[in-house]
Amino acid sequence: MSAEESQEGLATVGLTKAFGGVTALDAATVSFQHGKVNALIGPNGSGKTTFFNCVTGMIRPDSGRATYRGRDITGKPPHRIARAGIGRSFQLCRVFPRMTVLDNLLVGARPGNLAAQLAGARKREEVERARGWLTRMGIEHLENAEARNLSWGQQKLLELAGVLMSDPDLILLDEPAGGVNPALIDRICDLVRELNAEGRTFLIVEHNMDMVMSLSDHVVVFDRGRPIAEGPPSVIQSDERVLGAYLGV
Amino acid sequence: MPRGSEALRRSGRFLRLGALLAGIAVALSFPSFVPSPYELTVGIAILNYAVLSTSWNFVGGFTGYISLGHGAFAGLGAYGTGLLVTKAELPSFAALFAAAALVAVLAVPVGYAALRVRGASFVIVSIALVLILLLVFQSWASFTGGSRGLVVPRPFPGMLRAEHHEVFYFLFLALLAVALLAWWIIDRSRFGMGLKAIREDEDKAQSLGTPTYTYKLVVFVVSATFTALAGGLYGLWFGDLDPVFQFSILSGSYMVLMALLGGVRHLYGPLLGAVIVGYGLEYSKVEYGDTPLHLVFAGLLLGVVVMFMPDGVIPAVTGLVARVFRTGETSIREVTAAELRAEREADAPDTPSERRTDDQPDGKREVRQ
Numbered sequence: 001m002s003a004e005e006s007q008e009g010l011a012t013v014g015l016t017k018a019f020g021g022v023t024a025l026d027a028a029t030v031s032f033q034h035g036k037v038n039a040l041i042g043p044n045g046s047g048k049t050t051f052f053n054c055v056t057g058m059i060r061p062d063s064g065r066a067t068y069r070g071r072d073i074t075g076k077p078p079h080r081i082a083r084a085g086i087g088r089s090f091q092l093c094r095v096f097p098r099m100t101v102l103d104n105l106l107v108g109a110r111p112g113n114l115a116a117q118l119a120g121a122r123k124r125e126e127v128e129r130a131r132g133w134l135t136r137m138g139i140e141h142l143e144n145a146e147a148r149n150l151s152w153g154q155q156k157l158l159e160l161a162g163v164l165m166s167d168p169d170l171i172l173l174d175e176p177a178g179g180v181n182p183a184l185i186d187r188i189c190d191l192v193r194e195l196n197a198e199g200r201t202f203l204i205v206e207h208n209m210d211m212v213m214s215l216s217d218h219v220v221v222f223d224r225g226r227p228i229a230e231g232p233p234s235v236i237q238s239d240e241r242v243l244g245a246y247l248g249v
Numbered sequence: 250m251p252r253g254s255e256a257l258r259r260s261g262r263f264l265r266l267g268a269l270l271a272g273i274a275v276a277l278s279f280p281s282f283v284p285s286p287y288e289l290t291v292g293i294a295i296l297n298y299a300v301l302s303t304s305w306n307f308v309g310g311f312t313g314y315i316s317l318g319h320g321a322f323a324g325l326g327a328y329g330t331g332l333l334v335t336k337a338e339l340p341s342f343a344a345l346f347a348a349a350a351l352v353a354v355l356a357v358p359v360g361y362a363a364l365r366v367r368g369a370s371f372v373i374v375s376i377a378l379v380l381i382l383l384l385v386f387q388s389w390a391s392f393t394g395g396s397r398g399l400v401v402p403r404p405f406p407g408m409l410r411a412e413h414h415e416v417f418y419f420l421f422l423a424l425l426a427v428a429l430l431a432w433w434i435i436d437r438s439r440f441g442m443g444l445k446a447i448r449e450d451e452d453k454a455q456s457l458g459t460p461t462y463t464y465k466l467v468v469f470v471v472s473a474t475f476t477a478l479a480g481g482l483y484g485l486w487f488g489d490l491d492p493v494f495q496f497s498i499l500s501g502s503y504m505v506l507m508a509l510l511g512g513v514r515h516l517y518g519p520l521l522g523a524v525i526v527g528y529g530l531e532y533s534k535v536e537y538g539d540t541p542l543h544l545v546f547a548g549l550l551l552g553v554v555v556m557f558m559p560d561g562v563i564p565a566v567t568g569l570v571a572r573v574f575r576t577g578e579t580s581i582r583e584v585t586a587a588e589l590r591a592e593r594e595a596d597a598p599d600t601p602s603e604r605r606t607d608d609q610p611d612g613k614r615e616v617r618q
Contacts, residue, residue: 056456058452058456077455077460077462078452078455078456079455079456079457079458079459079460079461082455082456082457082458083458087456087457088456090452090453090456094450094452094453095450095453096445096446096449096450096453096454097449097450098449099445099446099449103442103445106439106442107442107446107454107457107459108457108458109439111439111458112439116439117438117439117440118434118435118438118439118440119438119439120437120438120439121437121438121439121441122437123439162457163457165457166457166458
């Protein structure tokens with residue numbers, strides 16, 4: 001693979017999705033940098049989450065195409081896209097509430113053939129891998145607790161650990177700082193930087209501008225279902241269109 | 250993992266093994282100490298319910314999809330077996346397995362359509378399946394016997410009635426054992442982990458790479474097949490099929506009630522529910538004859554379960570036991586930063602680690618963030 005090709009990460013061309021009369025995504029053509037921390041920002045209702053849902057297969061776009069590393073992923077089912085190396089967290093974190101923390105991770109373990117499917121779920125190497133991620137998140141002491149008994153912040157970390165368990169190259173985080181205390185935000189930022197340094201690409205939707213500006217290499221701004229600006233954080237902060245979209249001036 | 254819980258788990262395993270062996274011994278010796286063949290038929294009816302609700306629990310327990318239409322698969326298994334014996338003149342047990350195989354094949358398109366919708370919509374679709382089949386089997390009298398019913402020849406013509414019951418008691422017991430074994434294997438497998446993830450949050454499971462639709466369809470077919478085997482075996486035992494009873498929402502509802510009562514997350518939940526509800530139904534049928542009082546009983550029981558034991562008897566009882574011994578579940582309490590600092594200072598000389606769990610004197614575990 002040439003150097004240019006490897007630069008090509010997640011990209012969309014003319015991605016469109018309407019709900020009834022509301023056009024959530026309006027021919028969005030955008031690309032994100034592979035190997036970097038990308039951010040997707042924009043006012044509420046600008047189509048960020050719909051964009052996430054379209055590129056992860058949760059909803060099917062009306063038209064347009066999405067590609068990841070040159071492969072067409074438009075309209076593919078979510079589990080295929082996950083296996084292609086795209087992991088995601090959900091806005092308002094989602095875990096499996098009545099499964100233990102360890103089992104929450106084992107759901108994302110590597111798939112196997114038919115025999116492996118019927119073999120025991122707690123395969124030693126997968127359990128070790130899961131414990132590794134839990135330790136990294138600092139929640140390894142909770143492995144036998146039911147996920148619903150964890151605090152909000154712990155659930156956020158658990159969700160991230162679960163996504164990492166499926167070993168994605170690209171991680172989509174939908175508002176990772178939502179409802180989280182400042183100390184944990186720092187912790188999540190550190191984790192993102194570390195994981196990025198280890199070669200994982202990030203695409204983050206976030207309203208916390210301090211976090212976005214300090215964390216990301218590349219920022220894309222959405223307004224009314226399409227990108228209106230993109231560039232490094234320093235440029236975006238002073239872009240008039242961005243200020244207009246956010247402040248309505 | 251705390252050491253105390255390891256010892257507890259080991260003793261729990263012994264206890265469970267002992268209970269299992271005792272249960273098997275009771276089940277195997279039951280026919281030899283019943284006073285009359287009537288009690289044996291009650292035992293068979295209960296075993297039949299147990300197989301049905303365990304079969305239902307492959308879908309209901311693992312994926313959380315509540316099917317009220319599983320009676321359809323039991324009915325198809327029964328009629329399939331009966332028709333293959335009478336029309337195709339297959340040997341009884343060849344007909345039973347052939348009918349189950351046919352139901353498995355039929356369950357693929359049914360599941361393909363029904364599993365596209367979730368929640369209440371799935372319940373409605375499953376009910377529709379029973380009602381459609383009821384109409385078909387009632388109206389197509391030239392083939393199915395219609396409302397007059399279908400007589401299924403006995404597999405062992407020369408056999409005395411008491412002996413006949415005894416054979417079928419053990420056949421149902423064997424089928425129950427196979428169904429429980431299959432449920433247990435899936436429960437501990439990766440496949441089962443995926444199914445339980447579907448129950449918890451289907452979209453999330455899929456976003457982690459679980460092929461949810463395939464998983465649901467496979468377990469739906471497994472469930473339908475076991476249900477059909479139970480229905481077919483019932484047909485061979487009872488010998489007389491009536492579409493009104495075979496394709497009734499009631500039979501599906503009983504499966505749900507029994508599984509919910511015992512606990513859908515537990516291997517033996519549906520079995521326990523079948524023993525309680527099955528015995529209750531048989532008892533009220535004897536005591537109150539043809540009055541619909543057994544339906545009142547079932548309805549009340551469902552209400553009690555939903556209100557007071559939403560997870561079923563097994564979790565309710567184990568929860569109670571755990572509370573008495575105060576060792577079972579992990580309890581999590583968050584501590585404030587100040588408390589944490591104070592404790593850390595107190596612990597500082599010998600325990601440098603920041604995060605750790607303690608075995609508290611009262612046996613509860615505390616967890617810090």
